[in-house]
Amino acid sequence: xxxxxxxxxxxxxxxxxxxxxxxxxxxxxxxxxxxxxxxxxxxxxxxxxxxxxxxxxxxxxxxxxxxxxxxxxxxxxxxxxxxxxxxxxxxxxxxxxxxxxxxxxxxxxxxxxxxxxxxxxxxxxxxxxxxxxxxxxxxxxxxxxxxxxxxxxxxxxxxxxxxxxxxxxxxxxxxxxxxxxxxxxxxxxxxxxxxxxxxxxxxxxxxxxxxxxxxxxxxxxxxxxxxxxxxxxxxxxxxxxxxxxxxxxxxxxxxxxxxxxxxxxxxxxxxxxxxxxxxxxxxxxxxxxxxxxxxxxxxxxxxxxxxxxxxxxxxxxxxxxxxxxxxxxxxxxxxxxxxxxxxxxxxxxxxxxxxxxxxxxxxxxxxxxxxxxxxxxxxxxxxxxxxxxxxxxxxxxxxxxxxxxxxxxxxxxxxxxxxxxxxxxxxxxxxxxxxxxxxxxxxxxxxxxxxxxxxxxxxxxxxxxxxxxxxxxxxxxxxxxxxxxxxxxxxxxxxxxxxxxxxxxxxxxxxxxxxxxxxxxxxxxxxxxxxxxxxxxxxxxxxxxxxxxxxxxxxxxxxxxxxxxxxxxxxxxxxxxxxx
Numbered sequence: 001x002x003x004x005x006x007x008x009x010x011x012x013x014x015x016x017x018x019x020x021x022x023x024x025x026x027x028x029x030x031x032x033x034x035x036x037x038x039x040x041x042x043x044x045x046x047x048x049x050x051x052x053x054x055x056x057x058x059x060x061x062x063x064x065x066x067x068x069x070x071x072x073x074x075x076x077x078x079x080x081x082x083x084x085x086x087x088x089x090x091x092x093x094x095x096x097x098x099x100x101x102x103x104x105x106x107x108x109x110x111x112x113x114x115x116x117x118x119x120x121x122x123x124x125x126x127x128x129x130x131x132x133x134x135x136x137x138x139x140x141x142x143x144x145x146x147x148x149x150x151x152x153x154x155x156x157x158x159x160x161x162x163x164x165x166x167x168x169x170x171x172x173x174x175x176x177x178x179x180x181x182x183x184x185x186x187x188x189x190x191x192x193x194x195x196x197x198x199x200x201x202x203x204x205x206x207x208x209x210x211x212x213x214x215x216x217x218x219x220x221x222x223x224x225x226x227x228x229x230x231x232x233x234x235x236x237x238x239x240x241x242x243x244x245x246x247x248x249x250x251x252x253x254x255x256x257x258x259x260x261x262x263x264x265x266x267x268x269x270x271x272x273x274x275x276x277x278x279x280x281x282x283x284x285x286x287x288x289x290x291x292x293x294x295x296x297x298x299x300x301x302x303x304x305x306x307x308x309x310x311x312x313x314x315x316x317x318x319x320x321x322x323x324x325x326x327x328x329x330x331x332x333x334x335x336x337x338x339x340x341x342x343x344x345x346x347x348x349x350x351x352x353x354x355x356x357x358x359x360x361x362x363x364x365x366x367x368x369x370x371x372x373x374x375x376x377x378x379x380x381x382x383x384x385x386x387x388x389x390x391x392x393x394x395x396x397x398x399x400x401x402x403x404x405x406x407x408x409x410x411x412x413x414x415x416x417x418x419x420x421x422x423x424x425x426x427x428x429x430x431x432x433x434x435x436x437x438x439x440x441x442x443x444x445x446x447x448x449x450x451x452x453x454x455x456x457x458x459x460x461x462x463x464x465x466x467x468x469x470x471x472x473x474x475x476x477x478x479x480x481x482x483x484x485x486x487x488x489x490x491x492x493x494x495x496x497x498x499x500x501x502x503x504x505x506x507x508x509x510x511x512x513x514x515x516x517x518x519x520x521x522x523x524x525x526x527x528x529x530x531x532x533x534x535x536x537x538x539x540x541x542x543x544x545x546x547x548x549x550x551x552x553x554x555x556x557x558x559x560x561x562x563x564x565x566x567x568x569x570x571x572x573x574x575x576x577x578x579x580x
Contacts, residue, residue, distance in 0.1 A: 041504040041559075041566045044579025048565040049077055050556040051392035054576035055179055056080035056089070059170035060394055061578045063162065070400035071099065071159040072167050075152045077392055078406065079171035079228065082148070083221060084179065086206075086424060087188055087411040088390035088480060091227070091239065093426040094147035095406030096287040097155060098274060098464040102399045104471050106276075106285045107159075108294075111151020111269035112457045113144030113428040116258035121452045124434040136434050138195070140257030142414040142427035144458065148406055149231060149239040151269040158271075159400075168232040175228060175422070178220035184574045186215050192412050201419040224422030240264045244421060251418045251425075266455075272341075277352055279305055280497055282474065285466040288348060290340045293463025293478075295351050296486045299333065300326040301493070302357030309498040314509070315528065317535035321366070323494070324514045324521055324541065327487060328370055329360050331516035339449035340457040346449070369540035389462060389480035393558045395473070395565050401558070403464035403476040405485075431458035463489040467496075473560050475503070479553040479570075484522075487513045488553030496559070503559035504568040511552040520544045524551050 042048070047064035049057040060077035064070070074097070081089025094113040100106050122129075124136045136142050156167060181189075190212045196202035203210055205221065213219065230238035238244060245264045252259045275286040275294030279301040286294025303326040312319040337346055350356050364370070389407035407426070414427040433450040450459040463485050467475035475496060479488040488511055495506035510527035514520075520542040528536070533543055546552055551572040558577075559566040567577035 041502065041568045042577040042579045044565045044567070045563060046397040046580055047073065048395045048558050048567040048577065048579035049073060049392065050394075050558055050567040050569055050575070050577040051077055051081060051085075052390045052554065052556065052573060052575040053081055053084040053089070054578070055084040055174055056392070057576040057578040059174075060392075061580060062170065063167055064396055065580065066162075066166070068162045068167065069160065069398065070394045070396040070402050071155055072162045073396070074392070074394040074402040074404055075156045075160060076167040076170055077394060078148070078152045078404065079168050080174060081390060081392070081406070083171050083174045083224060083228075085390060087192075088407055090146075090406060090408050090413070090424060090426070091149050091231075092143075092146045092413065092418075092423045093406060093408040094144070094428065095151060095404060096291050096460070096462050096464055097151065097402060097404040098285055098287055098466050098476075099155070099159060099403075100285070100399070100401040100466050100468065100473050100476075101159065104399075104468075106274050106466060106468075108272050108274045108285075108287050109151055109155060109269055110272050110287070110290065110457070111147035111154070112290050112460060113147050113426055114263070114267060115144055115429065115432070115452055115454060115456045115458065116260065116263045117266075117454045118258050118260070119429075119452050119454050119456075123452060124429075129435075131435055136430040136432075137410060137427045138414060140252055140255030140414070140416060140425075142429050143252075143257060143259060143416075143425040144428040145259055145263045145267050146239075146426065147267060147269055150236050150267055153231075153236055154269045164232045164235065168228055172225055172228045172232065175221040175225035178218040181213050181215060181217050181219050182574070183215050185219075186213050186217075188411070189213055192415065196412075196415045196417075199416050201417040202415055202424075205417050205422060221422045223420055227421050227423065240267060244423075247420050248418050248423070251416070255416070270342075275348065275352060277301060279493070281469060282497055283468045284493070285468065287462065287464055288341070289338050289346050289459070290457040291460045291462050292334045292338045293461055293465070293486050293489065295338065295348060296330045296334055297463055297465060297490050297493070298352045299330045299357060299360075300490055302352070302354050303329065303361045304494070305354070306358070309494060310500075314495070314499050315532060317532045317539070318366070320512060320521070320528065320532065320536060321369070321539060321541070323490070323512070325364055325370055326361065327490075327514040328516050330486075331514075333360075334459075335516065337449055339451075339459055340453075343453055343456050344449045367539060369536075389482070389485065391462075391464065391478035391480055391554065391556050393476040393478070393556055393567070395476060395558045395560065395567075397565070399473055401466055401473045401476050401560075403466050403478050405462040405464045405478045405480070407460075407462065407480070428458055431460060432456075461485040465489050465493070467493065475557065475559050477507075477555055477557040479555040481553045483515050484511075484513045484552050487511065487515075488555055492555050492557060503557050503566055507555045507557055507568050507570050513546075513552055522546050522552070
């Protein structure tokens with residue numbers, strides 16, 4: 001087997017230029033459309049990074065070559081993404097990390113944003129109790145207290161081996177010296193500029209005095225470089241106190257936002273117990289609340305385990321029906337029970353138990369779609385995220401494995417750059433239930449468990465996941481995609497475990513999505529054959545082709561087989577898998 005060090009393959013580059021899911025091979029198997037991926041895996045034995053940015057992936061790999069471990073590399077990659085992939089990579093947002101360590105233990109870090117201390121349950125409602133359009137998505141009030149900086153620093157301090165200055169050097173260099181803009185970033189900047197017109201600092205960051213950048217232009221971010229140097233020098237105080245904090249709060253006051261110096265000073269990321277489940281002999285490790293991903297992935301796998309999905313065939317009506325019905329029940333439970341565990345009691349052991357899964361799926365009809373009104377949430381006798389997120393996976397040769405998802409929520413967050421810092425602010429407050437039973441921008445329903453509260457963390461769909469077997473690391477995966485994140489992660493796991501696909505095929509296969517409400521099954525263009533669509537519609541499923549041009553999800557993943565690290569970049573988007 002040839003070990004190679006590479007960025008995007010020619011196929012990856014083709015995908016980047018298309019800007020859509022380009023299909024290489026379409027085959028009809030047993031009446032179902034199956035997408036055989038022609039994207040290549042990248043191989044290594046000592047280190048692997050898969051991210052949305054070739055510069056960020058290269059930064060992480062270089063750190064491992066310089067003697068760091070996968071945690072050091074993940075921190076370097078995270079800070080580099082804040083420079084090279086600004087629509088979702090960030091120091092103004094938050095995220096979740098699932099980490100498998102060399103001793104076999106798995107730890108999870110919650111660095112999700114928090115609501116400001118002045119936040120109230122009805123802060124986005126008018127005098128009639130109606131939602132004020134745009135207030136929770138496109139204003140200073142949309143921003144939660146950022147957690148990314150504290151989270152990355154906490155990872156480094158606890159499980160890394162290198163200094164802040166060492167792991168942050170690549171990001172600082174990229175911000176100070178700049179890098180050539182590719183077609184994807186130029187397209188993004190041009191598209192987002194009109195929505196930034198009211199914010200001079202945003203226009204200045206993403207254009208040349210209002211004139212769009214062109215492909216090949218060198219993009220430098222001196223203000224962001226200064227902030228990153230402050231963090232490298234002063235630790236978390238370089239962001240959560242001092243000049244940077246004062247500039248953030250000044251911008252908040254200017255725009256009637258809510259984040260205060262006290263909010264920034266008091267922010268702390270939290271080590272939480274991982275969500276753990278098993279599926280067909282594999283151990284599944286995910287993030288617990290306020291992420292909903294770990295609970296729902298394990299819950300759905302539990303529901304599906306009694307059924308032979310492999311025998312049904314990938315993309316068959318039977319397989320899709322089973323997956324959709326499991327999702328319908330899990331997302332209903334999400335709406336009812338999940339929120340910030342520091343504020344609400346969440347029955348996690350019950351939700352992820354195999355006995356509960358059996359009872360939850362007991363009314364499942366193999367021949368007909370369920371009625372979501374009739375399904376509702378389970379466990380009612382117990383107490384009571386844009387598509388522009390980004391996920392990266394990192395592995396080293398010693399068994400350390402990092403699965404980390406980070407976000408600003410919408411692409412470019414609330415579109416506001418803090419003057420003099422280069423920091424984009426998030427619009428994560430929209431992930432709260434701003435009004436019970438009212439859908440957010442991803443059409444997710446929330447209830448009291450996810451109501452706004454001072455200092456509370458908003459519920460997320462982020463699903464960084466690690467899979468082990470017999471104590472050995474097998475897989476790291478996750479995805480952006482708002483409400484579709486959980487289903488993307490689930491399908492990658494099913495493709496690997498049930499259908500025996502290598503990771504590059506498992507990631508490239510077309511996907512479906514269902515989230516309880518609305519009733520419809522969303523699918524990528526080649527996910528369902530005509531025969532399968534006809535059968536599903538006859539069963540009562542409402543189908544809709546995905547309206548998102550680049551497909552559903554972006555599952556940057558690493559698989560470990562016989563000591564070989566096998567990384568794959570999702571062909572739906574730009575980026576790179578780099579290994580050595």
